[in-house]
Amino acid sequence: MNIDAALIEGIVKGVMRKIDESENNSAGSCGIFADMNDAIEAAAAAQRRYLDCSMADRARFVEAIRGTVLNEENLKFMSLSTIEETGMGNYEHKLVKNRLAATKTPGIEDLTTDAITGDDGLTIVEYSPFGVIGAITPTTNPTETIICNSIGMLAAGNTVVFSPHPRAKKVSLWLVSELNRALAAAGAPANLIVTVSEPSIENTNLMMAHPKVRMLVATGGPAIVKTVLSSGKKAIGAGAGNPPAVVDESANIEKAAKDIVDGCSFDNNLPCIAEKEVIVVDSAADYLIFNMKKNGAFEVKDPAVIERLVGLVTKEGKSPKTEFVGKSAKYILEKAGVEAPEDTRVIIMEAREEHPFVQVELMMPILPIVRADNVNEAIEMAVRVEHGNRHTAMMHSRNVDSLTKMAKLIQTTIFVKNGPSYAGIGVGGMGHTTFTIAGPTGEGLTSAKTFARRRRCVLVGGMDIR
Ligand code: NAD
Incomplete structure (x- = not known):
């Protein structure tokens, strides 16, 4: 690590203060809930409100996420505190990875529309939200995965319940609460991004089984990929490699x-x-x-x-x-x-x-x-x-x-x-970049359109201008 001691000390103090603040939050504030069911209900209610937002709103919310991550102080302390908490990785490279996730994860521009016109009228095929997505994130890229999943999932009109790895709990909770603050300041409905104060396998299992969670996205090793694929829900598995x-x-x-x-x-x-x-x-x-x-x-x-x-x-x-x-x-x-x-x-x-x-x-x-x-x-x-x-x-x-x-x-x-x-x-x-690379289920390098459903809207007669 190549940063000076005073800077590290300052950053660590800042991290601990902000984490303590988010842990002391009253239930549900800043997107962190004591109870997984409450978190999911809040995300479901938020998704309904999110339907009333425009594409310009979504673009603004994505920008708020990017801006929060790219804030130099935030960038430094999420990179450093990830290393402190997980005991893994290299500070300079964490900075690169977090910056990469914030800058090169596609936003709403990923959601292109197909149109078919002819004698029978106009048909469009668009990317629509799934609703509430349950996203399981790894220790190896805890913040990067939350950043790129949040951008892609929100750009596509979903809300997201994160189930972070328990060994990356503090930094994950801190990031979720920070993103919520930024989204609130940008005028977003509350609880677009939520999680629980005690991430655990039990809470992940609750999330996977909850009827209001419509899609599961697992970034991790073979066990969790297998688990989401056995859930009976639409699931995206981003699993292990050995390149x-x-x-x-x-x-x-x-x-x-x-x-x-x-x-x-x-x-x-x-x-x-x-x-x-x-x-x-x-x-x-x-x-x-x-x-x-x-x-x-x-x-x-x-x-x-x-x-x-x-x-x-x-x-x-x-x-x-x-x-x-x-x-x-x-x-x-x-x-x-x-x-x-x-x-x-x-x-x-x-x-x-x-x-x-x-x-x-x-x-x-x-x-x-x-x-x-x-x-x-x-x-x-x-x-x-x-x-x-x-x-x-x-x-x-x-x-x-x-x-x-x-x-x-x-x-x-x-x-x-x-x-x-x-x-x-x-x-x-x-x-583009992503930290959720879906090999097992074939979506490849995920982006907003991966987290969306294809829906056809048909207007019969007219609108054909050729
Ligand atoms: P991990 O599988 O131990 O944990 C990943 C997540 O799954 C964590 O949130 C963990 O709490 C949860 N989890 C694991 N088993 C579970 C179970 N049985 N029930 C409920 N939840 C469970 O992986 P890790 O050590 O955090 O990350 C490293 C692994 O992830 C490596 O194999 C790596 O290749 C893979 N990975 C893949 C991608 C990708 O995009 N394909 C990205 C990052 C990491």
Whole structure:
């Protein structure tokens, strides 16, 4: 972290004061309710009032959300307090991610209308709200997900009940209350965005079962995605990934090495899109590793140290230990008793395909590198280790045939060619951003139109001006 101590202290005091204020609020003020049923009823009543608002009103409310997040003081303390509360991530990168969510999440412009005209009149097909949406948010991007879901869901005319991860409770509640203040100042109906003072699995279950919640959006691991898909309601699942980066002999190896280290180390590897393993054609491997080391990668060669790392950061090689998720490379190495340079960004090691670091979604800057005999073998291995999540993959190559082959076979929602993973969510790559990437249910990079229903309105006769 690279900010001065006085600033941190000031920010922390501000965070704690504002969080205390929101916790002391009387029931329902600032969108925070003691009881989940009350929260949902309030969101349902708000959605009815929201129907009376114009599109210009909606655009103004979206601007109020963007403005609140982009306020420098808010931006700094939500980024810092997320790290304080969850123990995960990198301050500078949290700033980037929160700013990104506020600036590049589409608003009402996403809701385009289709028109069909002819002898029988005019038919329009528009995006209409679902009503009340229940949104479940992760620890890894707690504020980013609330920001982009709020913008998209409100732009589409919905209200939203958030069920944040209990380990990101304080910052999530603070953000919800801050957004409510801004929406009130912009003249919005109260309770467009609500949550509960004690987020829990029980409250999430209550929310999922409530008849007034018409759509569920889960951003998280496989368990919660499966749960919402079994709910009997319209559900969007944005689930786990294990993104491979494939490098072949035709790639610009120096650039590929830098892109991979940049992507993998971003927010200490928390993003679900971040590079989790590298598969490189044998003839390019040594030069790739050499260049990764020039860009802040620290190579661990001793098999005993690699084994120690497996024991340290995983639960028997099957899943990551929470206390190491989102920690820096330097921190992890220190805990493993390894001295490394101050500027270490990523821990690399050569591994075989079966190694737990290749197979498990670690969400920490440990990056195994697997050699393949040729590009076809590399692509096939990438498909296997992505585990059919259909989430994200990268390829560094200048061979159009190979790029096309991998794109077709891997079937990921995001496929980044010759860039770091975060280019796939609009950082240095074209396109809008989201922190809810719906691979399992196929909506892809969600935006306002994802949170809307298609409705047809038919005017019989007339209105055809051709
Ligand atoms: P998590 O699955 O532990 O928690 C996500 C949310 O689901 C939390 O709010 C949690 O309280 C809730 N939850 C989990 N299991 C539940 C259950 N059985 N019943 C009710 N609620 C439940 O995930 P996390 O550790 O917070 O986030 C990391 C995971 O999320 C990774 O797998 C990552 O890839 C994934 N993720 C995916 C996306 C995406 O857009 N596809 C974005 C961010 C994170």
